[in-house]
Amino acid sequence: MFWQQLVNALWLGSVYALFALGYTLVFGVLDILNLAHGAVFMWGAFFGLLAVTKLNMPIWAALLVAMLGAGILGIVLDRVAFRPLRKRNAPQLAAIISSIGASTILVSLAQGAFGAQVSRFPFDTLPAQVFTAGPVRVTLVQVIVFAVSLVLMAALLLFMRRSRSGKAMRAVAYSGRISSLLGIDVDRIIVTTFFVSSALAGASGVFLGLAFSAISPFMGAPIELKGLAVIILGGLGNVPGAILAGFLLAATEVFGVAYVSSDFRDAIAFTVLILVLLIRPSGILGTAVERRA
Amino acid sequence: MLTQFLTDIWLVYRSVFEFALIGSALGLSIYITLRTGLLSLASAGFMSIGAYVGALLTIHLHTPLLVSVLAGALAAGVIGLLLGLPVLRLSGVYLAIATIGFGEVVRVFMLNIDNLAGRTITGGALGLNNIPRKTETWHLVLFVGLLIYLFVRIDRSRTGRAFDAIRQDHHVAASMGINVVQYRNLAFVLSALIAGAAGVFSAHLTYFVSPNEYGFNGAVRILTFAILGGYLIWLGPIVGAFILTFLPELLRFLGPYRPIVNGVVLILAIIYLPRGLVDPTFWRKVWRQRGKPPSPPPLETSSEAAP
Amino acid sequence: MTPDAPLLQLSSVTKHYGGLAALNQVSFEIARGDIMGLIGPNGAGKTTLLNVISGLAQETSGTVLFNGGDITSLPAHRIASLGIARTYQNIRLFNEMTVEQNLLLGRHTRTRSGMASSLLLLPRQRREERQLRDDTAALLQRMDMLARRDAIAGELAYGDQRRIEIIRALAADPLLLLLDEPSAGMNESETEQLGRFILDVRNQGVTILIIEHDMNLISQVCDQVVVLNFGEVISQGTPQQVQSDPLVIEAYLGQEED
Numbered sequence: 001m002f003w004q005q006l007v008n009a010l011w012l013g014s015v016y017a018l019f020a021l022g023y024t025l026v027f028g029v030l031d032i033l034n035l036a037h038g039a040v041f042m043w044g045a046f047f048g049l050l051a052v053t054k055l056n057m058p059i060w061a062a063l064l065v066a067m068l069g070a071g072i073l074g075i076v077l078d079r080v081a082f083r084p085l086r087k088r089n090a091p092q093l094a095a096i097i098s099s100i101g102a103s104t105i106l107v108s109l110a111q112g113a114f115g116a117q118v119s120r121f122p123f124d125t126l127p128a129q130v131f132t133a134g135p136v137r138v139t140l141v142q143v144i145v146f147a148v149s150l151v152l153m154a155a156l157l158l159f160m161r162r163s164r165s166g167k168a169m170r171a172v173a174y175s176g177r178i179s180s181l182l183g184i185d186v187d188r189i190i191v192t193t194f195f196v197s198s199a200l201a202g203a204s205g206v207f208l209g210l211a212f213s214a215i216s217p218f219m220g221a222p223i224e225l226k227g228l229a230v231i232i233l234g235g236l237g238n239v240p241g242a243i244l245a246g247f248l249l250a251a252t253e254v255f256g257v258a259y260v261s262s263d264f265r266d267a268i269a270f271t272v273l274i275l276v277l278l279i280r281p282s283g284i285l286g287t288a289v290e291r292r293a
Numbered sequence: 294m295l296t297q298f299l300t301d302i303w304l305v306y307r308s309v310f311e312f313a314l315i316g317s318a319l320g321l322s323i324y325i326t327l328r329t330g331l332l333s334l335a336s337a338g339f340m341s342i343g344a345y346v347g348a349l350l351t352i353h354l355h356t357p358l359l360v361s362v363l364a365g366a367l368a369a370g371v372i373g374l375l376l377g378l379p380v381l382r383l384s385g386v387y388l389a390i391a392t393i394g395f396g397e398v399v400r401v402f403m404l405n406i407d408n409l410a411g412r413t414i415t416g417g418a419l420g421l422n423n424i425p426r427k428t429e430t431w432h433l434v435l436f437v438g439l440l441i442y443l444f445v446r447i448d449r450s451r452t453g454r455a456f457d458a459i460r461q462d463h464h465v466a467a468s469m470g471i472n473v474v475q476y477r478n479l480a481f482v483l484s485a486l487i488a489g490a491a492g493v494f495s496a497h498l499t500y501f502v503s504p505n506e507y508g509f510n511g512a513v514r515i516l517t518f519a520i521l522g523g524y525l526i527w528l529g530p531i532v533g534a535f536i537l538t539f540l541p542e543l544l545r546f547l548g549p550y551r552p553i554v555n556g557v558v559l560i561l562a563i564i565y566l567p568r569g570l571v572d573p574t575f576w577r578k579v580w581r582q583r584g585k586p587p588s589p590p591p592l593e594t595s596s597e598a599a600p
Numbered sequence: 601m602t603p604d605a606p607l608l609q610l611s612s613v614t615k616h617y618g619g620l621a622a623l624n625q626v627s628f629e630i631a632r633g634d635i636m637g638l639i640g641p642n643g644a645g646k647t648t649l650l651n652v653i654s655g656l657a658q659e660t661s662g663t664v665l666f667n668g669g670d671i672t673s674l675p676a677h678r679i680a681s682l683g684i685a686r687t688y689q690n691i692r693l694f695n696e697m698t699v700e701q702n703l704l705l706g707r708h709t710r711t712r713s714g715m716a717s718s719l720l721l722l723p724r725q726r727r728e729e730r731q732l733r734d735d736t737a738a739l740l741q742r743m744d745m746l747a748r749r750d751a752i753a754g755e756l757a758y759g760d761q762r763r764i765e766i767i768r769a770l771a772a773d774p775l776l777l778l779l780d781e782p783s784a785g786m787n788e789s790e791t792e793q794l795g796r797f798i799l800d801v802r803n804q805g806v807t808i809l810i811i812e813h814d815m816n817l818i819s820q821v822c823d824q825v826v827v828l829n830f831g832e833v834i835s836q837g838t839p840q841q842v843q844s845d846p847l848v849i850e851a852y853l854g855q856e857e858d
Contacts, residue, residue: 033386084564093332094563096389097520100513101559108553115549221509225397228390236386261409267401270394277391278379443719450718450725451704451711458705461694468654470680470709470772479715574696574752 003136005258009251011142011211014149017246019204019223020230021156021239022197028237029173029193031092035099036077037201038224039106042217044070044202045209046110052125059125063148063206070202074194077102103220110217120213145207152203153243156196160239165192173237222266229273235283245284307430313538314433315495320518320530321440322487327524329480330460331385334512335376335392336488338399339369341507343492345403345415348424348502358427362493369489370482377481381474388481396512403504420503421496428498436494437531440487444527456480510552517555521562523569532571605668607632607776607807608653613662615648615831622648624831626662630776630824635798635808637818637839640828641851646811647689649828650778653809654686655679667775681709685769686778689811691761695754699745699764702753703736706771736771743767743797759790763797770801777801779810783817795820815843827851 023037048066051057057065081102085094129140160166171179172189180186208223209215230249234241253268276283319336326333343365350356350364380391403415415421447453455476458466463473496502514537522533537558544551562569606629615623623645630636638646651657653664655676663672671679685706694702711732713725740746745767748760756764762782769777782798783791791814798821802808812818818825819839827835827842829851835842842848 033389081560081564088567090563090567091330093327093330093385093389094567096332096386097516098560098563100516101556101563104510104513104556104559105553106556108550108556111552112548112550225393225509228393232387232390264401264405264409267398267405270398270401273394274376274391274398277383277387281383281387446718446721447715449729450713450715451708452715452718454701454705455708457697457701458694458708461696462692464656464676465688465692465694466705467676468656468680468686469705469768470677471705472675472677 013247013250038220042220044205074198316534337511339488340492343489347493373485
């Protein structure tokens, strides 16, 4: 039982981490809490689904389509909901409110376009293979989700550390004003940040859609809220923290359900969230919480 | 014949009017936090707490409505205090996140407490649906009237000035001797009390409470009232609540796309109407112009008026 | 505590931002009724010091004594209520409010009747509000700014905004007034007028700590001057003394005129 739960925690954690990575990245670079991240995640899942069902693409190509589509959606989101506020130097709360509006619009659009019912990837999208090792069962889907998530996360970390854009991103995170004095094209970095963040959300949407075999306009809300717990636990804006926290939250959930009670599965994330806020608001890897308005 | 017409209108729109009043109270509950520069999405959760506490009292102890309202408000207020005390020391983003989480905790709690307790308390996903209808229209009018009195009096006191100062620049406010954390706590608890009371009225109006009524979407709807109407003066959220409660009736043609209205209104308002429809500075300027001679009308108008 | 004890006493005040020391072992005191100048090149830590005194920033180490009490770790609002008021380098009025509303807020620590007494329509609250309005009107009258009472603060001319910000600080009846470059953006005659204004304020019994770049103004008003450079006190004395201190001259030559 323990090993089975550990396996479940690992693949689920990889999806949480992947989702929260983009969430926290936008906060780190732009100080924006983008509550439409879950809606982008949901659209990513639908982009993937449409690519498979309507364009008969193989799943790997559909994943790329989903990431591209979600990435572009992220850029549009920035243009429509955040950029006008940035130009006006609006308070941080305005951006949160705007993102809530954007989220509502994206979910309503999906609801209008796809209906409220649950869709799923065709059964033959991936072979329904199951690996067993003693009492532990792992499906091929779970293995692929886990592996590709890890690859994507590693790619992002490398991108942040090594590439010019990644370094510029970290500079903008430190101070947008200083960065533009240093000749960094801040606008381009912001677009890149939204693209990367949203593409990761799109990928995690496809993964969760595959693993749970359920895609609906409302699939973004629960992970949106769990993502909040993850980024607070990891420390707002802290990328490695979000990865670690993603796995931690998944483990807490999986083991909590297995050993305590399944009724409160969805409350676990928020209990974690509120406990962190009470005990250590800077998160597990954080140093200090600045008092900002 | 006119009376007949008015009676017909009243019969058709009475329930919308009642919902608009409840919406006004909820809008005011989020307004008081926005006015101190806080974004709280907890109003829906507080409403839910108030609704359940009030409804359970009425059902099991047959308490009069007033007692249920006070108890529901108090329950929400106490929980608001417990939630606000630690979080309000941190920056605004943390409160926004904590209140979203809080709303979910309340929802999941109401949904599952029966299983945990082993007997029926909240009725799980089905909720409570045997609540006697006790809320009358005049209760709601009186309730909103009292809230308006509350806010008018706050506006004319040092408390109201402190709220505005904190929103505009909390550092300066602090260095003028204003205890920012304490005032924000006060605003947050007031918000909880108001939402809790509104929840009790709502439960006794619709005979019904269920956990999912008060989820994140409920919080967003309430937020939209204050953002559209404006959060600089108490009239704003009331105007917002009335517009947004009556509007969907007119937008039935949008069909499944109808929820989009909240989102569009939120984005448009926050970008193009950051001070909301009811902007006291704007109206104050208009008010000041009143004594002055009107500026000469543009040529086109006068030539049109001539013949 | 003796009446001739200093009003403000800083001992070894140090403030680190990350690894950088913005203030290093700063110690000096201000006597009651004095006007103390705080000068130094840009980035010397002058505003940081004001933030530390007023509680907007927390010192890394050291102590601040005010009026005989330790205010080192008190939050800003407590420090304000003990009698320290301030202005800001970049004027921070509540721009959307009227001048009167700004002043009423300035007097926050001198009022008591809040929401509850307002709700109950207590006569005490009405009396206090009326008194408050009379007081602010009297203050504006005294400072020759009564005509501006109902103007929106953000729409005032620059010089008026500076003056109103100082008057707002005075509305608290402070024992100590912290001024952060009050003459910034003023021309010569305005600055001279400001100097007389500051002396006036002192004659009403307020002790003043003033950050200033204008040496004429410093010579005009200050009894004592402290010079900061790279977060450390490099000189202290009368305006004449510090102006002839070679260390000070060197510090100022090391940077361009701003």
